[in-house]
Amino acid sequence: MSATAVRRNEEPELRVVPARYVGRWVAAFLVVGILGMLVFSMFTNERFHWDVVGEFLFAPPVLSGLGKTLMLTAVSMVIGILLGIVVAVCRLSSNPILSTAAWGYSWFFRGTPLMVQLLFWFFLAALVPTIGLGVPFGPKLLEIDTNSVISPFTAALLGLSLNEGAYMGEIVRSGIRAISTGQTEAAKAIGMSRMQTMRRVVLPQAMRVIIPPTGNETIGMLKYTSLVIVIGYSELLTSVSIIYSRNFQTIPLLLVAAIWYLAVTALLSIGQYFVERHFERGFTPIKGKKPPKPGTSAPAGTVAASAAAQNIEPELEPIK
Template sequence: MSQTLARADRGSAAESLTAVPLRRPGLRVAAVVITFFLIFLLEGWITNPRMQWGTVGEFLFSPVIMEGLRTTLLLTALAMALGIAGGVVLAILRMSKNPILSRLSWGYIWIFRGTPLLVQLLFWYFLSAVVPTVGLGIPWGPTFVQADTNTLITQLTAAVLGLGLHEAAYMAEIVRAGITSVDDGQNEAAQALGMSRGQTLRRIVLPQALRIIIPPTGNQAISMLKTTSLVFAIAVPELLTSIQGIYSRNFQQVPLLVVACFWYLVATSVLNIGQYYLERRFGRGASRDLPPTPLQRLRAAARNHREEKAL
């Protein structure tokens, strides 16, 4: 009886205690100083007359800039599609039990990851210097179809090949990491049910591996959007090339680079939103209680506000 009363007293004493958060005055002072410094820099940047904000507004929605932005988005989409498709094939070949296929995949990844992307873009652009024509036929035999390399590999095609084949080498390692993250018991269970290796990969392994593959793939897509700026070296009229063409005539470099930064930020923000919802969709099986989306948070806040006003 006395022990029960003692426990009850300790429980009531614990309930009466109030947790006081640890005070960190240094962090608060640092936050105030950093905020003041950022506001100071932002104010000086915005009010600087040499920024030529009128020029920024003039060219922000210029047709030349919009066309360059469309080319950038097209390059990103085509290069990522080629990179993802090639990465899946290379990852499967890399994990093949056939040593020839596995080593060929390893060699491709070694070459394309080990050489600079700019060099690869220039290589595809100047390919016609060593291969003037491209044909389809029997090796060391007759050629049935033949085309001029310059006609076949245009500037845009060279950019897509350079970006996409380079990306495939990185996507191969991302896909391989996702596949190896799936437990081997899943493969054994599928084989016990009589499924072939292709069916197991398509129906069992890849759907589970997508949870691991999607986050780095989203990062690669965002990186690809910015990497397309390298195609200025082969004169593809994407966003940065269009910007450079304008400021080479009016000499307003910084205002026009601000325009480029604005559109890159807009495009990457849209890709970030898409990545967020894709990760949320494929994470449903891993977590029952998914955090609310920003739109759901806004709706909940608006509903709570209406309920408080009604009361």
């Protein structure tokens, strides 16, 4: 018998056994079972009154409330994002007055409940009966009744947008601080001003950090609009509550509101996915795309790309 045969007889035969994830399968069966029971209960319990849900799902008052909810969400987010950019830039400013004022704004609006802010703006006339326009600490050129200016929509817009501006300020500030200082130093080296550096260098790169939480804030804003029911603005939940206060079909009408909230949230989530993928270009590899072969052009913005465009090889420092 040869030495090779003896060695083969002495070595134990190894058999590959696939891993058995018992815990995963048990958890999966539990989740599927609970989900199945919930679905079965929803479609067999007559108290859900799905016929009432179908009747009011596309009712004109519900669609009108949905439109006002979408408008309030969009306008509040636009104002909140603009305020957030201003607050973030002021927080990062070397001017102590600007940075302190921005910190105080963020501290106040993040520290008080949103419902309290909505009620405060709605009852502003009790504190300021008239709004005067004129010279500060001098004569007033124009006086306007506060009740004629602060409507339920105006109070809702002020409360939601100012509150959102405080949160967006922290989001934008974290995105700006995620960019290395070398970027701003390079921009200053080529003669860019502070505003040009922020607009052309820092913010475009910070977007990939800012976009995900901003998308979450937009979805949150869609649901925060339901709080304006306390000031009587007829958005989606208010419209639904008016209907079920008349026909006493509370659960079916709440299901109508939930269906519309879920539908709009799904659309916003899809939009957020594509926006995130757009701003991630150049930072993460694209699925299904192979890395460039040696000798081909490199991504724009790299040293290799600049050297390839000039048909020269990048200089490398000698190893010491």
